[in-house]
Amino acid sequence: MCLVVACNFKSDNPVVNFMPVFDSDSLSTIGMIEEYVLRFIKCGDGSFEDLILAVHAMQRVSCPQYEAYCASLGKIAFWREIPAIPLAAFRQTAIRSFPAAETIRSFRTSGTTGERYGEHHFRTLELYRAAALEGWLRAGLPTGNVFCLMASPEDSPCSSLSCMAGWLAPSEQFFLGDWDRLAKAVSRVEDAVTLFGTALAFLDLFEWLGRREMRLPHGSLAIETGGYKGTNRSLSKAELYALFQEHLRLGSGDIWNEYGMTELSSQFYSRGLGNPHCGAPWVRALVIDPETGGECTDGETGLLRIFDLANLGSCCALQTRDLAIRRGEHFELIGRDPAALPRGCSRTVDEFLGQ
Numbered sequence: 001m002c003l004v005v006a007c008n009f010k011s012d013n014p015v016v017n018f019m020p021v022f023d024s025d026s027l028s029t030i031g032m033i034e035e036y037v038l039r040f041i042k043c044g045d046g047s048f049e050d051l052i053l054a055v056h057a058m059q060r061v062s063c064p065q066y067e068a069y070c071a072s073l074g075k076i077a078f079w080r081e082i083p084a085i086p087l088a089a090f091r092q093t094a095i096r097s098f099p100a101a102e103t104i105r106s107f108r109t110s111g112t113t114g115e116r117y118g119e120h121h122f123r124t125l126e127l128y129r130a131a132a133l134e135g136w137l138r139a140g141l142p143t144g145n146v147f148c149l150m151a152s153p154e155d156s157p158c159s160s161l162s163c164m165a166g167w168l169a170p171s172e173q174f175f176l177g178d179w180d181r182l183a184k185a186v187s188r189v190e191d192a193v194t195l196f197g198t199a200l201a202f203l204d205l206f207e208w209l210g211r212r213e214m215r216l217p218h219g220s221l222a223i224e225t226g227g228y229k230g231t232n233r234s235l236s237k238a239e240l241y242a243l244f245q246e247h248l249r250l251g252s253g254d255i256w257n258e259y260g261m262t263e264l265s266s267q268f269y270s271r272g273l274g275n276p277h278c279g280a281p282w283v284r285a286l287v288i289d290p291e292t293g294g295e296c297t298d299g300e301t302g303l304l305r306i307f308d309l310a311n312l313g314s315c316c317a318l319q320t321r322d323l324a325i326r327r328g329e330h331f332e333l334i335g336r337d338p339a340a341l342p343r344g345c346s347r348t349v350d351e352f353l354g355q
Helices: 026-043 048-062 064-073 125-138 158-164 181-188 199-209 238-250
Strands: 002-006 015-021 105-108 119-122 145-148 194-197 221-224 257-258 268-271 283-288 303-309 318-326 330-336
Touching: 015 048, 026 048, 026 125, 048 064, 105 158, 125 158, 145 181, 145 199, 158 257, 181 199, 199 221, 199 238, 221 238, 238 257, 268 330, 283 330, 303 330
Parallel strands: 145 194, 194 221, 221 257
Antiparallel strands: 002 015, 105 119, 257 268, 283 303, 303 318, 318 330
16 A cells, blocks of 8 residues: 655645545555654654545555554544454454564563453664653653663563663662662752663662652752552552652652653653643543443543554554543543453454454
8 A cells, every 4th residue: 555645835734635545555655654653753744534544544554464454443533443452362363563573572462361462563672762752851751861761672682661761861870679779869869860760670679769769969850650460469540649758759740750651652641649640742542431432521520532643563553441530631540440451452463453
């Protein structure tokens, strides 16, 4: 498949319109769309609506499993109607919109005991890198003195989170489990630091500190990724943030949450307690009523459905099992509901794969 592209460059913000036509050169197609998506991420050139529809059209042709899923759902007119695949599909088959031989990197989900790992395959990391770094900057997060409470990319090459963190910090600024070295490193800097890590790593740090404090330079902040998947831990966000305040002397507004996943290439961020998660212009989230399959109204609770332009090489529309409250164009994250999927996504994964 290729896409005929009609561009209006008379304005500072060109309108890009895509009309799908077909041929055998799928690699040139994905490369062409990638250039437009990169321009949108870095410069804001173009239209999210046009680009996401073009990405969707390309992925239907390039990924047979996704085409089989979409074929029975009829034509779409708007980006909100793009069929979203359940995350479980990444554990059952390769969701890949390019030839397998072109794969340069595969990231793996954390999984749980007895559960198959999901994999997200990439033919290039350029879009992922651009989305991660530009999204970090758009959230207003600092790029200097980032100390990571997670495994380094060298130690965890299958972790998309470690890969992302590796673009923000050198390998010597990864401290997973080496809390004495972290404390010494923090004590040597005068400028503000950013502690970036998983909720479990922060809990381990707090247990190591015991009744002690780790004083951070003025203006410092912490970013936790949340989640206790595969463990017997259960801690509310308020309880976790109280530990940040107790051990690191951070105010609630100095504590951020990063919401992302292996199957995505973009992230959402929230600051403090009770504030919504916000994404960059190239990633959108809808809150879906699991009974009707339609969008929730403002203030209602449903399941997150995410549309990510940077997911060019896999699938741009994902259905999660995460509960959230719609807050305008953003969402307030509640947590996982493993039992619920929206109507229309409730078919089994086997049926989705056409097995």
